[in-house]
Amino acid sequence: MLERSILKFTWIHSRSSQLWILFIVLLSMPTYFMSLDLPKQIVNGPILGQGFETAGVEQTFLKLSWTISGQEWILFEGIQLERLNMLFALSGTFLTLIIVNGLFKFYINTYKGRLGERMLRRIRYSLMDRLLRFPVRAFRRIKSSEIASMVKDEVEPIGGFMGDAFVQPLLLGGQAITAMAFIMVQNVYLGLIAIFMIGIQFIIIPRMRRHLIRLGKERQITARKLAGRVGEIVDGITHVHVNDTSHYERADISSRLAKIFYIRYELFQRKFFTKFLNNLLAQITPFLFYVVGGYFALQGKIDVGQLVAVIAAYKDLPSPIKELIDWDQQRLDVEVKFSQVVEQFDIEDMLDEKLQAIPQDPVGPLAFPIEVNGLSITDDTGTTLLSRARLTINAGSSLAVVGPSNSGADVLADTIVRLYVPDSGSVSFGGEDLFEISESVIGRRVGYAASDIFLPQGSLRDGLLYALKHQPVSERVYEGPDEQTRQRFVREAAITSNSKLDIDADWLSIDNSLAESGEGAVIHQLLVDVLEASGLEDDVFNLGLRGEVDPHKNPQFADNILSARKALRSRIEERKLSELVELFDPQAYAEQATIGENLLFGTPVGEEFAPEKLAKNEYLRSVLRDAGLEDILVTKGIELAETTIGLFQDLPPDHEFFNQITFMDAERLPDYAALLKRAKQAGEAALTSDERYMLIELTFSYVEPQHRMGLIDEELQNRILDGRNNFKNGLPENLTETISFYDPETYNAAASVQDNLLMGRVTHGIARGPQRVFEAMSATLKEMELRDEILDLGLEFDIGSAGKRLSSVQRQKLGLARALIKQPDMLVLNRPLSALDGRQQAAIVGNVMKYIEHHPNKPAVIWVVSDASLASDFDEICVMAGGKILETGKREALMKSNGAYSKMLAE
Amino acid sequence: MALNDEVEMLGNVSLFAGLQPSQLKLLAFTSQRLTFTKGDMLFNQNDSGDAAYVVLCGTAEVIVKINGSDVVVATLEKNAIIGEIAILCDVPRTASVRAATKLETLCIEKEQLLKLLKEFPAMAIDLMKVLAERLAATTADLSTARAELNKLSAG
Structure with missing residues (x-):
């Protein structure tokens, strides 16, 4: 059972700290009062000249003595100072007291803050500790985001309160009682009036606050449920889309926010009304003093001096009372939050702590049968x-x-x-x-x-x-x-x-032996074995192949891949697999790659030469113009667009087949149709630069063996090769970082390990082609004993939130x-x-x-x-x-x- | 033009005989040319079916596992369509198919074929005809087999 009362909880877990801080607060009192008293002494003494009426008179400074039963015990005789020196001495003392006071305050606030944070940490941890011992079936009803909201947000204000939990009421209570006692001494009746009014405050205000507590509870629960719903929507976002329930979710959120709004609005209304009433009651007391006290004074029952003293003393009373009531308000608030949270974490059938105890010895083998x-x-x-x-x-x-x-x-x-x-x-x-x-x-x-x-x-x-x-x-x-x-x-x-356990320690216990630390090689072998058994090895290997490696950081790896590239090439030749793969050669057109890829002949780094806006690239356009390629590509673009539009003319617009066109966005088909019409009527020469761009863009994604429309001939290939060379040779200095060219002899840092290994393309349209190439790569890497390195790379793959990648x-x-x-x-x-x-x-x-x-x-x-x-x-x-x-x-x-x-x- | 060659060949497949040239062209465009080397499996028995194949050239063998050993039950040649049953009625592949020679095919994915059938009812009717013929042949085979079995058990 968790303690449900916040005060009890605080007392149990911070008793000595609370007593210590109280002690320090009391210790700070004398200097505080002295610093209040000192200005009067400075003004009256050295400045106004009390006690310094004649020139050359000296007064005692810093005399420390106690008078006990008439006998004076002198600790320090003091120093005799004349008027000016006295001013400096007293002012110096004043400064010292201010500094001491400031330091006290600093210490007290820091101490209280730390105390609060520690208690907050304790609460949060113990909640999580309990959560880890909840029976499994309890989680069928729990929303994770609600729990997160409780642990993170709902207990947050509790920490701030805990530092003040005991010090504040004692201190304020003490001040209030002192003021009360002073009034009582002056005049009993007036004292009774003050007590009566305070009594009313203490009776009425908490009654009004009952509603506040209820509302506070509701506010907390609705806010928590909101957090729960938000989590639910995030987790089920795919189902929101496939069922078109986004409006239902919007309405749900809207209604929840409305509920929270109403609750909070009512809360404010009541809160400020309570405050208003509170202030009113506090102000009525002096009114009564004036009326009743004045009446008594006129009747001669008390003297005017007493009345003035009472009213003066009363000035000190409302502020501690008000703060005391504020403290109580805060206590209620926090109490509600705390008990609300604790209630959720008080579950039956929790796992016994003993069952989760950390074993000291290796855990023995499981007992059979x-x-x-x-x-x-x-x-x-x-x-x-x-x-x-x-x-x-x-x-x-x-x-x-x-x-x-x-x-x-x-x-x-x-x-x-x-x-x-x-x-x-x-x-x-x-x-x-x-x-x-x-x-x-x-x-x-x-x-x-x-x-x-x-x-x-x-x-x-x-x-x-x-x-x-x-x-x-x-x-x-x-x-x-x-x-x-x-x-x-x-x-x-x-x-x-x-928990004192070190998250950064070595946590890997293998083979159930605690003494044996997780040796890299042992772990690695273990990983490889289980990956193989579970059929995950190929997946990890694939992920590794798709990973990228910086050759500067890992030159050995890059070198290995380069030798593997050579080995793979000879393997492909030996096994007569050449028809499966087309290897990149800077001097030859790559038929299995797109026209755009053939021009670039490299991996784009960043946005400059990204495929989707390649045709718009200024530099590439200038290269095309200079090589006389632009006109040719425009003509080819028209041919391609014509064939494509011809293919689909019988189908209704927006037919699903349009999605089959990989080189064109189906939605743009009508644009191209219009473009063709214009080209026919006005001639190719009349096309605008943007229109030409559209046509060139079309050709950039074209691959002959895949699309099979007979667009590419040897002439075009040679032209593109020229374009490729010009593109590389004329590349401006500021663009050199934006592309990493294919080179059979070097490691391409921007490309994946796989692309580096192959430095080519798998031929289209051969059954199991990609698999067979993959098998060849895999066999080559195994032969060269690089498989483990690739697996290691694959194991570094970031699997995303909940492994969703x-x-x-x-x-x-x-x-x-x-x-x-x-x-x-x-x-x-x-x-x-x-x-x-x-x-x-x-x-x-x-x-x-x-x-x-x-x-x-x-x-x-x-x-x-x-x-x-x-x-x-x-x-x-x-x-x-x-x-x-x-x-x-x-x-x-x-x-x-x-x-x-x-x-x-x-x- | 390679696409046009394929269109011509598709026109010879009885299943697609009733289609207009433009429709054939569309079919060729939406399907993928796939070459198998001798001995390659097109698919295995009990796989889930995701595509049908039209043989453009070469020979394919239909293989069924009987008592743990593979038995070739049929050979398919140019213009045959393979694997349409698994696509149409969502059952696992009823047999395995292997390339007996180098095999050129046009691979029509399940989704594409269903869309085509929806778009061109004439094609659906033709497909029905092919399937019905095949059912008739199978039924005839079955009765012959039964008769022989009866004869054997009687004798």
């Missing part, structure tokens, strides 16, 4: 998910659980890793109940993958290694200032009960690889490959089973599959339907028995 006994699970609507399931899993055995998605197979697998809580029955690991086992055992010795996977933003490598980051393997050693930073971190963490298939393979990389004692795989088609799934199941078979620590496997044919590699098969286990046994036995499994196979 795993017994599932009469396991039944219903969901919160009462639907049976699993009914009296019984199962035994022995060490090293493999079990395929076959069943469709509502068969209970998923629930069975998820229960074994504790994602469900059974209603009856049990799961035990070597006799010990599953729910008594530490999370470190389940989390480290069981590899789990399901169809969805959590991926923190970062590189692919980070995503894979996430499963190994259980606790720091070794303390990181810091030196110098870094060491102090670390020590400070540890100190502060201790004060606020935060990977395909769903790649994410699932990554999930599987991550389950394997733990080197677990048991694998629980809950349809980890559902995004893959049957053949791919079968291949990976086979791979993984082979990987396991050859592993020194052969893990047990529970693999949930939808397709019965995927189950053939497993020792045992368990067939499920409707939450029940229909049959369990060896494959052959099930086949013979002619039961559910053989039926499924026949389907």
Whole structure:
């Protein structure tokens, strides 16, 4: 249970700090009062001349003495000073007091601020700490953005309050009581009037604030729900678009904002009315003093001097009272926020802290057999998910659980890793109940993958290694200032009960041994092995090939790729694969590349020569003009436009086929039609520069083998080659950084590794052409032992938020690889490959089973599959339907028995 | 002009015989020329179907797995269309197809073919005819096979 009262919470966690700050505040009082008193002494004494009536008279300065029961104890005799010196001495003291006061204030404010921030840190951390122990089912109702809003925003104002939580009321209360006492001493009746009025304030104002509290609560909840909706819209943005629900979402947001507006408006109205009333009551008291006190004075019941003194004393009363009420207001506000948040984090069935304790020793092997006994699970609507399931899993055995998605197979697998809580029955690991086992055992010795996977933003490598980051393997050693930073971190963490673990330490624990640190080579081998088993290796390799490398930073790599380029070229020749690839040659037209690419013959860097606005580029246009290419390309553009328009003339406009034209934006087809008409009527020469640009642009994307319209002849090719040479040779100095030319002899920093390796194009229209070229590249890299380097490059790929830059298939393979990389004692795989088609799934199941078979620590496997044919590699098969286990046994036995499994196979 | 060659060849495919030259040209333009070397698989049994192929020149073999071994059940030559069933009724490929020689094809993607059929009903009717003929032939084969099977089991 979290403490729900903010004051109690603050007191429990900052008692000594609160007492210390109170002590310091009290300590600062004497100097404060002295500094108030001193100006009077300066004015009356040296300036107005009290006590210095005759010239040469000296007064005592800084005499320190106490009078106790008539006896004077002198600590310091003081110094005798004459008038001018006295002025300087007193003014100097005044300055000193001001500085001391300022320093006190500085210290107190800093201390309170730090205290508040520490408490805030503690609250936030303890909320997150609890969140990490929530039962899994709790998350079915939670919106992540609401939680984020609570942890980040809603507790924020609490920190500011905590520093003042105790000091403020004590101080202000003290001041108010002093003033009250003074009034009481002067005149009891007037004192009673003051008390009465204050009493009214204290009774009425809080009553009015009840509404404020209610509104404050509503405001907080509506704002939190707004945050939740915003998160929901962001997460489901694709569905907003495909369902055209953006207006519904707008309306929803609008109505929420309206609600928040009304609440806040009402809140302001009430707040300022309360303030008004508060001020009024405070002002009525002096009115009563004048009326009642004046009446008494006229009656002669009190003397005028007393009345003046009372009114003077009362001046000091409203401000502490007001501040006290303000403090109370703030307390209520914060109290509401705090209890609101705490309520959300007070959940039943939280994971026992002990189960998440960091183990001191290596986590022992998983205890087998795993017994599932009469396991039944219903969901919160009462639907049976699993009914009296019984199962035994022995060490090293493999079990395929076959069943469709509502068969209970998923629930069975998820229960074994504790994602469900059974209603009856049990799961035990070597006799010990599953729910008594530490999370470190389940989390480290069981590899789990399901169809969805959590991926923190970062590189692919980070995503894979996430499963190994259980606790720091070794303390990181810091030196110098870094060491102090670390020590400070540890100190502060201790004060606020935060985690002291070092995020920058080595967290990778391999092979379950804590002592062994994550050696680069070991990790690398592990990564390569699991990538291979999970079928992700080729994806990573591809990502690596598509990556870019700066040859200046990594000259060795660039050199290697250049030698690989040579090796690839000879391989292509040897294997008679030349028809698959067209290699770039600066002196030859590249038929497989576009006309635009042939002219540039390089990779654009930045926007200058970007393909989409290449035809508009001034420099390129001048090159074309000088080479006499412009007119030719315009003519070719007309030819191309004519053929294209002819092709599509029978189709209604905006027919989907128009999207097939890769060299022209379908929407611009009518523009081109109009352009052709004009060219026919007025002749080509009459076309404007912009129109000519349109036609040239058309030709720039043309590739003969792909578009097959017979546009390019040898004559044109030679002209383009001339243009290419002129373009390169005449390139102005200021543009040299905007293009990186293709050169068979050097590494092109702007191009991907793959393009660098090939330095050419795959021929169009040959079946499996790209794959075969890829295979050749892959084989060459393997031969030259560069494959690992490419894999390393691929592992650095930034997978984006939640891995969204990977395909769903790649994410699932990554999930599987991550389950394997733990080197677990048991694998629980809950349809980890559902995004893959049957053949791919079968291949990976086979791979993984082979990987396991050859592993020194052969893990047990529970693999949930939808397709019965995927189950053939497993020792045992368990067939499920409707939450029940229909049959369990060896494959052959099930086949013979002619039961559910053989039926499924026949389907 | 390469495109025009393809148009001519497409005109010889019975399925597309009823199309106007301009429609044939469109079909050629929206499809992709694909060359297979001998032994290449066009697709495998149980793959999901994403394209149909028209044989422009060369020979293709239709292969079915029977009791774990590959059996060639048919050979397809110039002007044949391959793989249209998987596209039309969204079932996995019913057989594997392999290039028996160097094979020039025009590959028509599923989406494009469906759009064409929608646009040109004459083509849909022709396709229906081809499929019906094929069904008739298959049915005849089946009855012959059944009769032989009966004879065998009787004898």
